[in-house]
Amino acid sequence: MSNYICISEDDIKKAEKVLLPDGCSFDEDEKVPIIQCMDKSIDVIACPGSGKTTALLAKLTLMLDSLPLDDGKGICVMTHTNVAVNEIKEKLGSKSDILFQYPNYFGTIHSFYSKFCATPYYKQIYESNIAVVDDDVYYRVLRSKFIPWSDLWKKIYYQVKDDIDKIDSRLGKSEKLRLQTDIKFDYLKGVRLTYDGNFFFSKSGKTIVKDKKKDLYKAYFKLLHDEMLAKGVLKYSDVYLLSQMYLTTFPEIRNYLSSRFKYVFIDETQDNSSLQNEIVNLAFNDDVVLQRFGDANQAIYDSSNVSDGDMQIKGEKLEITKSMRFNQPIADFISSMRTYGSDKLLIAVDGAKGFVPHLIIYNENTIGSVIDKYISIIDEYQLSDAKYPFKACGWVGFKEAPEHLTVNSYYPDFSSKKKVEKKHSNLNFIGILNETLKHRKSAGNVYKGIIEFCVKFLNSIDFEVEGSRVSSKSLKKTIENKFEEDLIKLRTTVTPWTRRILNNDVDVYSEIGQFLFGCISKVVEEESIDEADFLKHFKADGIELNFNESCENRISKDGVSISIDTVHGVKGETHTATLYLESLYHMKTDLNRIFTRMFGKKKGKFDAYERSSLRIGYVGMSRATDLLCIAVSEQTFSEFEEDIRGLEGSEHLKLIKLY
Template sequence: MFIEITEDDIVYAEKLLLPAGQSFNDERRAFIRCMESRDVIACPGSGKTTALLAKLVILARKVPFEENRGICVLTHTNVAIDEIKRRAGHAADVLFQYPNYFGTIQSFVNQFLAIPGYKSEFGNAIVAIDNDRFFSILEKMYLRGDYGFKRWMAEKGGISTLGNYWLHPETLKVGRSLDEPIRNLGEHTPTHQKITDIRMKVLKSGFLSFNDAYSIALRYIHLVPTIHQAFQNRFCMVFLDEAQDTYEHQFRVLDAIFQSEKLLVQRIGDPNQAIFNSDKESDRVWEPQSPLKFSDSHRYGETISKLLTSVRFYNDISLRGFQSRISYTPQLITFLPGEEHQVLQAFVKLVHKFELSENPCYAIGWIGKDKTDENKLCIPAYFPQYNRYQKQSNMHFSNLISYAAYAIKNAKTESLKHFFEVILQGVADALDDAGIKIEESNRSYTRHNVEKFLKRQNGNGYNEFRSQIIVHYLRALDSCLGAIELRDFIKASIVQNWSINDTESFLISDKIDFTNQPDTKEPINQFISDSGIVVNVGTVHSVKGETHAATLYLETDYYGKTDAQRLINFLKGERNSSELKKKRHIYNLKVVHVAFSRPKHLLAFACQALNVDEHKGELKNNGWEIHSVSELICDREEV
């Protein structure tokens, strides 16, 4: 299919999408004009979404296409779809109409393959494709299983492992992945049969996990091998955004129904930012086909782009910085053991030094899970009140019995996990009401902190507490549990573990009130300096795709080595070929590349002094400016 995109078309898109006086360069124009199946490798901050949007608004002017076929645009999040819709202007009226399709890969597979495939197979409609509801149904069946089976599953990871086993598309037998069987478990064993029976009961009840949807979709494609013709009849062009984040099972479905020799398929992304699937053995890395390239960034200047050139896995495109962007010299903050809690304050000193008034500022790390008890670096080592679940509950009732009643009320529609979280939130609010804070940080307890405290105080006691929660949950399912009984159990646990008066009104009130109280909790995952500078704290994965004014990357520990220990040569500008063959080096490089490419102006990296002391000269030669935490806190320049 031939569609000509002219210079006038591109000028139209520039006026619609770009600031006055700006235009697309030759690389973007080559992509906008390209009408054959080719991929695009786009470096961080290259404006790939804008280039794709330009192409789409131009195509919207040229409808209808041959045989009235349309455009299919697939993304990984609805946020990307909303951005396209917001920025497309009047073109959205055309683009978001049949026969075009804009949506996530998951929603596309659900609508066009999983739902009709399931209906064809089982004769009934799917109730829900949703992990929370799937695990809720699975958990209830699992908890009623026999002791021997649950013990075997517990050793393998319990309900999580059971739910994450895959259904083989052709046989619907349960396996470790789409291709691999469960290790050391024959398909004819009683245990494997029980696993299959439970999973099939959940499937036939109409509740599918997101992974199940792909299994059913692939089964439908297998049973109806000509189905790709239906998609070819509807669409003449397919665009896949953030292609590097696409999993193997998603590629399998898309490759089966969109055959690039029969319609235009263009996939856009950056292999160096593939951090969502690089640690999975079975997941395939996106392999760009005959790629076009966006090799310059609109985000950061030359000082940051120079560093990114060495701190990456693939180096097949240049990384030119934005000429008019002021990016400062990358800052290396070193700290001694025991100084981790001062790192964020030291970063704030740098923000002041460079007079950055622009927001946002972020401190991000690879590992958010609290491993401080193992003496390993993680985000909570720097910021103890970090909550890796990101969202703070807005559920705050006026007394403990309301939490108990709420947990019981929702037990039949929610999972054991939710039941447990409601109880933990009740404990956290009881402690807050009594003025009891976390000893180390003097901050209010969260659900996560409550659970961590109980584990640390008495591991066996925590396990018993958890076991009793399961018992109460099962009784709630059978309508045999009262709010007062559950309230008294929670109260006893609180009094046993914290110095709190058991006559506190929050603990003994019998008035059930589900009215949420105003949320007066401290800001979640934010370090606020005395001068008012706000530093948002999160994982690298949580900020992928974002642009920051200033970014601090926090060294963390992954499989026995920290970032600096593993990547010191790359930080110095050296690229060792043997290290580029190591799986964990590759993954670490991608995580750091994403982190280092977030800021426009200021990039900082905090790491243990002992990991870089012997390399300071080479690090400085590669563009780093080095300060210790104590020097920054004391406002002294490095000598």
């Protein structure tokens, strides 16, 4: 392959003027070689706050003038979220429009495989369209088909016997049956239809049954394949399963995709599952320049991401070890927590000493004072007017057992997502808006929330469009064909509704509910809907919008406001100060495992819990620009006291005892 795009030093200067603040330039040792590399596949391993997405933006900016490419091929840019797509569009402006035109592709990795692989394969094999791709809808339908006393219901018993035996024997027969079904369904939700040339069933990466002749296989296949996949009811991850099947069954598709795209760029690849990584390699041959940007050390979402090899591709590995986020003391402290990459220490770009990490050591009597102490430290260092927020975060948010150390242990009022999910139905309109408005507060996302609510409601009453479950596409088509006036009214009214929503006008929800009741009543025609029951989904009682700065998990004191969250909830954020809260996970605390590795008490390969603890800690502790505080229990501190005091003596740490 020839005719690669060439990026000169003058081009680099042009990109710096477009993307960087005045007087700033790209690092010549690490970033410039990555930006200029256009002739081979590479895997960019970038530390937190390194500006890797800006490096990718620089490549795209400098490629725009070369599009369309001389050989007629395009470029493919895949991200994990539409937020990232919108961020790149905003940075590049109208010049980026060409990235969305044939033969180029610019969008999420899920949309790419849905468009090019899953959808055409499904039509070819099942001779129908996919009805819905939605985890909430999928599990609701799955639950309706998981019948008590069915073969599968009975066969799962021995997998969950210990939990079933804990059911209170004093309960009534019907309540016991309901609880049994709940326990078995929770187990079933983790079972995956898997493919390696043939279907088999797995859970947590381990095979459950592969032999087609076994009754257990037949029971799983009937439910998960015949009743779900073959009926077009898919969960999010099924798109990747179908893509894997397509690319394996029809390997010539790889030639088509490789002939269309000369360059493929993938951002945030640490969030890829193993299956996503596999289908990337199945989709493109060695002629394609495949460049991936991410950090395996921050892979905390998918359990299949735990192997060190997940980030590896055939291309060369390049690293960005210089962070523009945190100071050098924080960089020094978290360097040893990386589970993947080189032994290079992380470097703070500005070289500032800043504040050393603070260990707040507590016992069972003073754990409730940890956050107050964190606030007093922020106040002492006069950080209250800083640019970024102050947050406290931990790995495990909430456990029913009070003896488990969680975020809830430090802040008893903590409302985890699990608790909220139990409290509120998926059909609560405000709950849906919380998701659609989470990243961008716009009329477009309010409109999206309205459509999403209508789709979920119609599916909840088993309404069908042309014999299939309702999807956003089929609903919009129905409205456009039959109820054009209502559609026009919706589009003209959604903007003033959005203003009222963002101004916390709670009366707007009942108004939206009344309007949608009228529309949906027309759509379902003869089927009757109880108006009072419908409008319950629009009540603001007990749930509030939390996409803005007002947050339920918040403490304000002495002019300092602290948000409390899980590490998963703060991933990707930047804080002025972060308090990392030690928590218990599988018999040991995360800090116990981190310190064991940090101080060389154990060497060699990581087990799964060690790797997860290190990665969670690395993500949580790398959010802060100025101040990192770490809440450490007296028990953990006493076990590693000599090593910890050794760091204190060399001015790498400051210790604060609350007892």
